[in-house]
Amino acid sequence: MDPRLNSLSLKTSLSALLDLVLPRVCVVCGRPLIPQERHLCLECLSDLPETRYAPLGHNPMADRFNAKIQVDEYEPYAYAAALYHYRAESGYKKISQALKYHRNFGAGRWAAGLLGERLAASPLYADVDLVVPVPLHWARRWERGYNQAAVIAREVARVLGAACAERLLLRRRRTRSQTHLHGEAKAANVADAFTLRAKEVPAARHILLVDDVFTTGATLAACHRALRRAYGPQVRISVATLAAVGE
Numbered sequence: 438m439d440p441r442l443n444s445l446s447l448k449t450s451l452s453a454l455l456d457l458v459l460p461r462v463c464v465v466c467g468r469p470l471i472p473q474e475r476h477l478c479l480e481c482l483s484d485l486p487e488t489r490y491a492p493l494g495h496n497p498m499a500d501r502f503n504a505k506i507q508v509d510e511y512e513p514y515a516y517a518a519a520l521y522h523y524r525a526e527s528g529y530k531k532i533s534q535a536l537k538y539h540r541n542f543g544a545g546r547w548a549a550g551l552l553g554e555r556l557a558a559s560p561l562y563a564d565v566d567l568v569v570p571v572p573l574h575w576a577r578r579w580e581r582g583y584n585q586a587a588v589i590a591r592e593v594a595r596v597l598g599a600a601c602a603e604r605l606l607l608r609r610r611r612t613r614s615q616t617h618l619h620g621e622a623k624a625a626n627v628a629d630a631f632t633l634r635a636k637e638v639p640a641a642r643h644i645l646l647v648d649d650v651f652t653t654g655a656t657l658a659a660c661h662r663a664l665r666r667a668y669g670p671q672v673r674i675s676v677a678t679l680a681a682v683g684e
């Protein structure tokens with residue numbers, strides 16, 4: 438057996454063991470949780486900085502996303518919503534980080550379920566029938582062991598009663614880390630990074646593209662472009678993320 442595979446499965450077992458041994462603490466503030474609390478303490482839960490974008494066709498995130506895609510007579514203004522505001526100085530960013538970096542699937546699914554509920558309560562997203570996660574490049578997925586966007590997409594699809602097409606989009610090349618790139622450089626970095634895996638695509642009326650965090654919207658816009666090449670203008674393509682940077 439490849440020794441790298443051995444060390445990977447050892448790492449996975451160790452982190453599963455640590456989950457059992459370590460006390461349960463609030464993902465946001467780190468305080469120990471009482472038995473009635475899950476993932477967040479009641480105080481952090483009641484202060485969750487929700488965007489409340491789901492009922493709004495126009496909101497700051499949707500405006501920023503639509504500026505990235507070419508809205509015209511064929512491309513309708515896209516809906517976009519996030520569960521909460523991602524702020525550098527706020528502890529709430531730890532919710533998406535817990536899923537992305539610390540394998541906290543429980544907290545990730547919990548937040549994704551809440552996002553799903555907000556979307557399900559909005560008439561704008563009521564007819565979503567296909568949920569599609571932003572894919573990772575295979576090398577990064579292998580490194581991390583999972584795609585955090587797919588974890589969120591599965592849960593959102595479950596709440597919405599929609600199908601989840603986890604492998605519909607393919608990330609062709611490993612884009613450089615986006616962290617140190619800005620604006621135009623970031624857009625160019627991801628512009629043609631995505632394609633559809635198969636020629637046969639599942640039927641859909643309203644597709645929801647899902648990612649963990651909305652930053653500039655460049656990655657989601659590139660995925661939108663790839664989907665639009667396969668789906669006609671009668672299919673609506675919307676966007677949802679756990680968190681949104683800015684505003």
Ligand SMILES: [Zn+2]
Nearest residue numbers: 463466478481
């Ligand atoms: Zn807390």
